[in-house]
Amino acid sequence: MSYPSDYKYTKEHEWIKADGKNATIGITHHAQESLGDIVFVELPKSGTEISVGKTFGSVESVKAVSDLYAPASGTVTDVNGDLATAPEKINKDAHGAWMIKVTLKDPNELNGLLSAADYEKFVAEEGG
Amino acid sequence: MGAKMVEFNGWDMPVEYPSAGGIIAEHNAVRNSVGIFDVSHMGDIRLQGPQALAAVQHISMNDASRLAIGQAQYSALLYPQGTFVDDVIVHRLGEDDYLLVINAGTREKDFNWVRDNTRQFDCKVENLSDNFTQIAIQGPKGVHLLQKLTEANLSAVKFYWVTRGTICGLKNILIARTGYTAEDGFEIYVPAEEDTSAMVWKNVLEAGKEFGVVPCGLGARNTLRLEGNLSLYGHEISDTINVLEARLDRFCKMEKPDFIGRSALEKATFAGLKRTLVGLEMIERGIARDGYKVLDDSGREIGYVTSGSYAPFLKKNIALAYVPPEFGNVGSTVKVEIRGQGARAQVVTTPFYKRPKKSA
Numbered sequence A: 001m002s003y004p005s006d007y008k009y010t011k012e013h014e015w016i017k018a019d020g021k022n023a024t025i026g027i028t029h030h031a032q033e034s035l036g037d038i039v040f041v042e043l044p045k046s047g048t049e050i051s052v053g054k055t056f057g058s059v060e061s062v063k064a065v066s067d068l069y070a071p072a073s074g075t076v077t078d079v080n081g082d083l084a085t086a087p088e089k090i091n092k093d094a095h096g097a098w099m100i101k102v103t104l105k106d107p108n109e110l111n112g113l114l115s116a117a118d119y120e121k122f123v124a125e126e127g128g
Numbered sequence B: 001m002g003a004k005m006v007e008f009n010g011w012d013m014p015v016e017y018p019s020a021g022g023i024i025a026e027h028n029a030v031r032n033s034v035g036i037f038d039v040s041h042m043g044d045i046r047l048q049g050p051q052a053l054a055a056v057q058h059i060s061m062n063d064a065s066r067l068a069i070g071q072a073q074y075s076a077l078l079y080p081q082g083t084f085v086d087d088v089i090v091h092r093l094g095e096d097d098y099l100l101v102i103n104a105g106t107r108e109k110d111f112n113w114v115r116d117n118t119r120q121f122d123c124k125v126e127n128l129s130d131n132f133t134q135i136a137i138q139g140p141k142g143v144h145l146l147q148k149l150t151e152a153n154l155s156a157v158k159f160y161w162v163t164r165g166t167i168c169g170l171k172n173i174l175i176a177r178t179g180y181t182a183e184d185g186f187e188i189y190v191p192a193e194e195d196t197s198a199m200v201w202k203n204v205l206e207a208g209k210e211f212g213v214v215p216c217g218l219g220a221r222n223t224l225r226l227e228g229n230l231s232l233y234g235h236e237i238s239d240t241i242n243v244l245e246a247r248l249d250r251f252c253k254m255e256k257p258d259f260i261g262r263s264a265l266e267k268a269t270f271a272g273l274k275r276t277l278v279g280l281e282m283i284e285r286g287i288a289r290d291g292y293k294v295l296d297d298s299g300r301e302i303g304y305v306t307s308g309s310y311a312p313f314l315k316k317n318i319a320l321a322y323v324p325p326e327f328g329n330v331g332s333t334v335k336v337e338i339r340g341q342g343a344r345a346q347v348v349t350t351p352f353y354k355r356p357k358k359s360a
Helices: A029-035 A107-112 A116-126 B022-032 B052-059 B104-116 B142-147 B194-207 B218-227 B262-271
Strands: A014-019 A022-027 A038-042 A055-061 A065-069 A074-079 A100-104 B004-008 B011-016 B035-038 B043-048 B072-078 B084-094 B097-102 B124-127 B132-138 B162-167 B170-176 B185-191 B276-282 B293-295 B301-311 B316-323 B333-338 B341-348
Touching: A014 A107, A029 A055, A100 A107, B011 B022, B011 B218, B022 B035, B022 B218, B035 B194, B043 B052, B043 B104, B052 B097, B072 B104, B084 B104, B084 B170, B097 B104, B104 B124, B132 B142, B132 B194, B142 B185, B142 B194, B185 B194, B218 B301, B218 B316, B276 B301, B276 B333, B293 B316, B301 B333, B316 B333, B316 B341
Parallel strands: none
Antiparallel strands: A014 A022, A022 A100, A038 A055, A055 A065, A074 A100, B004 B011, B035 B132, B043 B097, B043 B124, B072 B084, B084 B097, B132 B185, B162 B170, B170 B185, B276 B316, B276 B341, B293 B301, B293 B333, B301 B316, B333 B341
């Protein structure tokens, strides 16, 4: 699996794609593979403030509930409504199935995140 | 086989087989076609001897005297308080020959319980759990799959009956038309030697290719049994839950000679129930999971979820839960506390799923 090089990644297996102050967030291919069939996604409403490192929602597979951790701080501007009725889209294409769009509070927060290459290495080392 | 493994009661068990498509694909394969499970973790206790029936009758709540040779029944072993040691399938293999198939997590406890509570009867009690590999072949195509591997006439075996046959060259293999999926299917008991059981598994997989057979793990096993309202020890039944609360009294024959737990259940019948097991279907968004609290409309805690999940065939979020009897009527609404919020659910009839009736 090649991880898009224009995305940044967290150790909690989220990805973020930023364009200035506008960012899109989702979970990685590795995350959906570990979870198995995703059957439920809980996402914040537009207007919600999310804080870097804090949970902003959850994703559920048949067997387990997993929290989603914010890669960066900001305000939610858009939520992917498809995922409420078709959460399996994340399994089919995790890097394309975005969850939320945010206006970033501080784009510099992304400097601390992993590049695609670093994330791939991290996943390999995790033994995943 | 590329399975995702997990620890379950001291066993390394596959949760799902990603190459098979995962839990949802495995689940639906069993409902639509056929799936196979290695259920060797289950335990087996054999009672043989002139008083084997009396021994079984003493420890098991269902009436084993109704069993013809070759017939099986669902039952449970009870403590004197009328609560569960374990649930069990009792098979009558011969004149004075009974096989109890019990759960993995309770193997030792069950065997000790059976042995200790049947000493007064003239019968031999053997723990055969390590002697068998049990493979379950479940789904509407299960009978066609297994028929390819044995000369025994499977169409003559009714549901909850057993036969013996040669499978993959192994003679006299016990074949039971039983299962834990709420589908038609078989469970076969082959010798536990690794080479032997691996060979049988391989042959079963091969024979099933034309039917689209899917190897299934614990994840699908749980969602399948949940849709069919089949109890899981430690969840719907346990040593603190009694037969009446668990709504398994139809398998409990109070009119038969005395058995362990009978007098406690008689008293409980008169005393009235404090709680009852109900089926729930989520009305509002959210998945009710094991252990989640059940609340009334005002948010007061009234019970808890014993088992809950997304149901892959029904495509709904369902659960089993203990609630006070006044909330137990079909149509009642309750709330399930999901991550701090109450989500509405409705009490529904169980089982959630019933396999379509077929002629023969």
